Amino acid sequence: MCGIVGAISxxxxxxxxxxxxxxxLEYRGYDSAGVAYLKNKKINIVKTSGKIINLENKLNKNxxxxxxxxxxxxxxxxxxxSINAHPHSVKHITIVHNGIIENYEEIKDMLEKENxxxxxxxxxxxxxxxxxxxxxxxxDVDRTIKEFMKKIIGSYAIVMIxxxxxxxxxxLKKESPLVIGISDNTNIVASDIRAxxxxxxxxxxxxxxxxxxxxTNDVIIKSVNGDILSKELHTINLEEIDNSKxxxxxxxxxxxxxxxxxxxxxxxxxxxxxxxxxSKLPDLTKYKEIYIVGCGTAYHAGLVAKYLFEEITNTKxxxxxxxxxxxxNNFLSKDTLTIFISQSGETADTISSLKLVKSKGYPTLGIIxxxxxxxxxxxxxxxxxxxxxxxxxxxTKAYTAQIALLxxxxxxxxxxxxxxxxxxxxxxxDQFKNIDNLISPLLDDKDLYLSIAKKIxxxxxxxxxxxxxxxxxxxxxxxxxxxxxxxxxxxxxAGELKHGTISLIEKSTPVIxxxxxxxxxxxxxxxxxxxxxxxxxxxxxxxxxYKDKSFTIINIPKVSIFIKPILVIIPYQLIAYYTALLKGTxxxxxxxxxKSVTVE
Ligand code: F6R
Numbered sequence: 001m002c003g004i005v006g007a008i009s010x011x012x013x014x015x016x017x018x019x020x021x022x023x024x025l026e027y028r029g030y031d032s033a034g035v036a037y038l039k040n041k042k043i044n045i046v047k048t049s050g051k052i053i054n055l056e057n058k059l060n061k062n063x064x065x066x067x068x069x070x071x072x073x074x075x076x077x078x079x080x081x082s083i084n085a086h087p088h089s090v091k092h093i094t095i096v097h098n099g100i101i102e103n104y105e106e107i108k109d110m111l112e113k114e115n116x117x118x119x120x121x122x123x124x125x126x127x128x129x130x131x132x133x134x135x136x137x138x139x140d141v142d143r144t145i146k147e148f149m150k151k152i153i154g155s156y157a158i159v160m161i162x163x164x165x166x167x168x169x170x171x172l173k174k175e176s177p178l179v180i181g182i183s184d185n186t187n188i189v190a191s192d193i194r195a196x197x198x199x200x201x202x203x204x205x206x207x208x209x210x211x212x213x214x215x216t217n218d219v220i221i222k223s224v225n226g227d228i229l230s231k232e233l234h235t236i237n238l239e240e241i242d243n244s245k246x247x248x249x250x251x252x253x254x255x256x257x258x259x260x261x262x263x264x265x266x267x268x269x270x271x272x273x274x275x276x277x278x279s280k281l282p283d284l285t286k287y288k289e290i291y292i293v294g295c296g297t298a299y300h301a302g303l304v305a306k307y308l309f310e311e312i313t314n315t316k317x318x319x320x321x322x323x324x325x326x327x328x329n330n331f332l333s334k335d336t337l338t339i340f341i342s343q344s345g346e347t348a349d350t351i352s353s354l355k356l357v358k359s360k361g362y363p364t365l366g367i368i369x370x371x372x373x374x375x376x377x378x379x380x381x382x383x384x385x386x387x388x389x390x391x392x393x394x395x396t397k398a399y400t401a402q403i404a405l406l407x408x409x410x411x412x413x414x415x416x417x418x419x420x421x422x423x424x425x426x427x428x429x430d431q432f433k434n435i436d437n438l439i440s441p442l443l444d445d446k447d448l449y450l451s452i453a454k455k456i457x458x459x460x461x462x463x464x465x466x467x468x469x470x471x472x473x474x475x476x477x478x479x480x481x482x483x484x485x486x487x488x489x490x491x492x493x494a495g496e497l498k499h500g501t502i503s504l505i506e507k508s509t510p511v512i513x514x515x516x517x518x519x520x521x522x523x524x525x526x527x528x529x530x531x532x533x534x535x536x537x538x539x540x541x542x543x544x545x546y547k548d549k550s551f552t553i554i555n556i557p558k559v560s561i562f563i564k565p566i567l568v569i570i571p572y573q574l575i576a577y578y579t580a581l582l583k584g585t586x587x588x589x590x591x592x593x594x595k596s597v598t599v600e
Contacts, residue, residue: 002030002071002072002073002074002086002097002098002191002598003021003022003025003026003030003071003072003098003190003191003192003195004069004070004071004096004097004098004157004159004178004189004190004191004195005017005018005021005022005025005069005070005071005188005189005190005191005195005196006018006068006069006070006096006159006161006169006171006188006189006190006214007021007067007068007169007186007187007188007189008066008067008167008168008169008186008187008214008215008216009066009067009185009186009187009216010066010185010186010216010217011066011185011186012066012185012186013064013065013066014037014065014066014067014068014186015035015037015059015063015064015065015068017186017188017199018035018037018068018069018070019035019052019055019056019070020198021070021188021190021195021196022052022055022070022071022072022195023052024192024194024195024197024198024243025072025190025191025192025194025195026052026072027243027251027391027392027393027588027589027595030072030073030074030594031049031050031073031074031075031080032047032048032049032050032072032073032075032080032081032082032084032085033047033048033050033051033052033054033055033070033071033072033073033085034046034047034048034055034070034071034073034082034085034086034087034096035047035055035059035068035069035070035071035087036068036069036070036087036089036094036096036161037063037065037067037068037069038065038066038067038068038166039063039065042163043089043094043161043163044063045087045089045094046058046059047082047083047085047086047087048082048085049080049081049082049085052072066216067161067166067169069087069094069095069096069159069160069161069169070087070096071085071086071087071096071097073085073086074594074598074599077100077104077121077122077123077124078120078121078122079121083119083120084120084121084122086122086124088120088122088124088125088128089128090116090125090128090129090131090132091132091136091163092132092135092136092162092163092164093128093131093132093135093160093161093162093163094128094160094161094162094163095124095127095128095131095158095159095160095161096124096158096159097123097124097127097128097156097157097158097159098155098156098157098176098191098598099154099155099156099157099174099175099176100123100154100155100599101123101124101126101127101152101153101154101156102153102154103151103152103153103154104123104126104127104154107126107127107129107130107151107152108126108129111126111129111130111133114133116129116133123154127148127152127156127158130148130151130152131144131145131148131160134147134148135162141162141165141170141213142222142226145170145172145211145224146224146225146226148172149172149174149209149211149224150224152174154174155174155175155176155374156172156173156174156175156176157171157172157173157174157176157177157178157191158171158172158173159171159178159189160172167215167216168213168214168215169187169189169213169214169215170211170212170213170214171189171206171211171212171214172211173206173207173208173209173210173211174208174209175208175351175374176191176374177191177192177205177346177373177374178190178191178205178206179191179192179193179196179203179204179205179206180203180204180206180212180214180219180221181193181196181199181200181202181203182200182202182203182204182219182233183199183200183202185216185217186199186216187214187215187216187219188200189212189214193236193241194241194243194389197236197238197241197243200236201235201236201238202233202234202235202236203233203234203236204219204221204231204232204233204234205231205232205234206221207377208377209223209224210222210223210224210229211224241388241389242388242389243389243391249581250392250577250581250587250588251391251392251588252392252394252396252484252577252587252588253577255387255390255391255392255396255397256396256397256443256570256573256574256577257443258387258388258397259396259397259400259439259443259566259570260435260436260439260440260443261436262385262386262387262388262397262400262401263400263401263404263432263435263439263566264432264433264435264436265386265387266384266385266386266387266401266404266405267404267405267407267408267432270408270412271408271429271432271433274426274429275415275422275425275426275429278408278411278412278415278425279412281383281408281409281412281413282365282381282383282409283416284315284337284409284413284416285413285416285417286335287335287336287337287363288316288333288335288336289315289316289317289318289335289336289337290309290315290316290317290318290336290337290338290339291317291318291319291320291330291332291336291337291338291339292305292306292317292318292319292320292338292339292340292341293319293320293321293322293325293338293339293340293341293350293353293354294319294321294322294340294341294342294347294350295321295322295323295342295347295349295350295597296395296479297343297394297395297398297399297476297479298341298342298343298347298350298395298398298399298402299319299320299321299322299341300399300472300473300475300476300479301341301367301399301402301403301406302319302339302341302406303319303472303475304403304406304469304472304473304565305317305319305339305403305406305407305409305410306318306319306472307468307469307472308406308407308410308561308562309410309413311561312410312414312419312420312561313410313413313414313417313419313420314417314419315413315417315419320353321349322340322347322349322350322352322353323349323600325349325353325356326349326352326353326356330356332357332360332362333362334361334362334363336362336363337363337364337365338353338354338357338362338363338364338365339364339365339366339367339406340353340354340364340365340366340367340368340375340379341366341367341368341402341406342366342367342368342369342373342375343368343369343370343385343387343390343395343398343402344369344370344373344595344596345366345368345369345370345371345373345374345375345376346370346373346374346375346596346598347375347596347597347598348597348598348599348600349597349600350375351374351375351378352600354366354375354378354379355378358378363380364378364379364380364381365379365380365381365382365383366378366379366381366382366383367382367383367385367402367405367406368382368383368384368385369384369385369386369387369390369398369401369402371384383405383409385398385401385402385404385405386401387400387401390595391588391595392587392588393483393484393588393589393590393593393594393595394480394483394484394576394587394590396480396573399476399569400565400566400569403565403566403569404432404566407428407432407562408432410562411425411428411429411562427560428560428562428563431559431560431562431563432562432563435563435566438557438559438563438566438567439566439567439570442556442567442570442571443570443574445554445571445574446574446578448554448571449571449574449575449577449578450578452539452552452575452578452579453575453578453579453581453582454582455510455537455552456487456510456537456575456579457485457487457579457582457583459487459508459509459510460487460488461487461488461489461490461504461509462478462481462487462488462489462490462509462510462511462512463478463489463490463491463492463501463504463505463509463510463511463512463531463536464477464478464481464489464490464491464492464511464512464513464572465491465492465493465494465497465511465512465513465524465527465528465531466491466493466494466513466514466515466524467493467494467495467515467517467520467523467524468517468519468520469516469517469561469564469565470494470513470514470515470516470517470520470524470568471491471492471493471494472565473514473565473568473569473572474491474492474512474513474514474572475491476569476572477489477491477512477514477569477572477575477576478490478491479491480572480573480576481572481575481576481579481580483590483593484576484577484580484585484587484590485576485579485580485583485585486583486585486590486591487579487583494513494523494524494527494528495523495527497527497530497531498530502530502531502534505531505534505535505536506534506535506536507535508535508536508537509531509535509536509537510536510537510539511528511531511536511537511538511539512538512539512540512541512572512575513528513538513539513540513541514540514541514542514568514572515528515540515541515542515544515546516541516542516543516544516556516564516568518544521542521544525546525549528540528549528551532550532551537552538550538551538552539551539552539554539575540552540553540554541554541556541568541571541572542554542555542556543555543556543557543558543559543564543567554571556568556571
């Protein structure tokens with residue numbers, strides 16, 4: 001995902017601020033970087049493909065500037081080259097941009113007829129040229145921005161400097177986040193508060209179709225029509241954006257280990273005063289059906305919620321991959337609530353699906369981890385998981401926080417539609433309050449996970465199987481392993497093996513499973529016996545007693561169905577982690593993956 005930082009100061013060199021800001025956004029993934037700043041009274045642009053360290057090495061160590069803009073780019077239009085990297089400059093205007101200009105080809109044609117030519121293959125250079133076109137026509141920044149916002153179809157957070165107006169930085173926003181950090185004599189704009197947190201904890205948020213003129217004394221925020229807006233000054237909550245790795249070797253391990261706190265933090269306000277607190281959650285009884293939309297791990301959390309809504313509260317729930325949902329006939333109506341789950345709140349397919357539902361005027365709810373994210377702005381109502389910053393690409397604590405939040409939503413719904421009793425709910429609440437004691441022994445069982453990792457890390461194919469809820473959890477277990485260890489791992493419904501997949505089982509093929517449902521366990525165990533008979537090595541997470549079997553067993557305590565997914569997933573996460581550790585992969589930033597997938 002792209003990252004933006006811009007800074008202007010009365011008395012400081014902003015280059016270190018820009019580079020530090022970019023580094024704090026690095027975890028989101030990028031493939032090139034660049035910076036524009038004032039040197040010898042002219043705008044100097046330095047860009048490079050690859051890591052920020054390449055950019056630092058290319059910068060002259062003696063350069064100093066009081067104004068600058070910088071960017072990390074994740075290639076969308078055009079390859080990850082230094083030519084395509086931002087900033088882009090066209091005559092008077094230099095910009096960095098997050099988002100996608102959907103009508104850039106039409107605008108490019110129009111500008112080419114006006115004798116503009118382009119060096120890069122990016123939509124951003126076209127946006128920059130359009131700004132320059134209007135600026136030359138009107139010689140008025142407000143009018144330029146107004147015409148630009150009218151013309152552009154797509155999303156943007158843009159930071160702009162103008163060669164004959166170098167006392168100001170301009171920022172423009174539509175559907176891509178932008179904040180303006182305020183500190184003494186120095187103001188910093190960025191796409192994420194993590195980029196400004198070292199320098200200030202006070203910031204403004206821009207809404208869509210707003211723009212701002214930022215200089216060393218002042219921030220003037222305006223609507224697209226040029227009206228000056230009075231905005232709330234926000235304060236950063238430091239705990240929730242903790243970017244440090246602590247004493248851990250990887251962010252992923254730190255984030256797995258934090259789950260003893262993040263789960264309870266997420267649900268606490270809904271359970272602290274027992275049953276009454278659950279009434280703070282939205283009333284879902286007015287809807288006939290629940291839809292859930294998400295991608296990857298968020299989609300897997302949705303599957304767990306589907307199981308709980310249907311089995312516990314007798315409420316129909318469909319779960320969709322956002323990349324499919326946006327292009328299919330979804331039979332939506334005003335009686336359907338669509339829930340969008342996303343850690344980042346910036347996933348392109350999830351945003352497009354949300355826009356589709358909104359365009360029809362139907363109700364939406366967000367389950368989001370990152371506040372001020374695009375989805376959190378767009379949904380009718382947003383519930384936040386309080387997992388804190390998730391920096392490792394592989395999602396762990398966000399997933400369990402999503403499950404916990406969805407669980408309390410299901411519980412409140414069950415009370416309202418009278419499918420569950422108060423006593424039942426109180427018992428689940430007690431287990432959530434006791435979550436630290438329930439999961440800490442599982443988090444601490446490093447030797448067991450390491451011993452399993454040693455057995456599987458050289459394998460080429462690993463199968464995850466389960467039934468019911470355990471099947472949905474096996475999907476997440478397989479995803480965790482494949483994305484960070486690069487071992488091919490697939491999840492199958494245990495009952496489906498015989499319909500094809502069992503032909504792939506050979507001597508020593510690892511089959512990892514969970515069996516935590518008294519009604520279905522016997523069936524899963526017989527499927528495990530079938531693969532055992534074909535030579536597979538079996539690893540089983542269970543709350544039952546199968547000590548006499550030739551399986552490697554990971555025992556979890558017997559808990560409510562709402563807590564089970566959390567207990568099952570911890571061994572899955574740690575097996576994946578230690579396997580990747582033995583393989584020596586880049587665990588926090590696996591190849592080809594970005595933390596936020598902001599393109600289709
Ligand atoms: C896997 C993973 C991804 C994300 C997916 C959705 O570990 O992290 O599958 O879950 O890209 O991202 P968000 O939740 O940000 O919408």
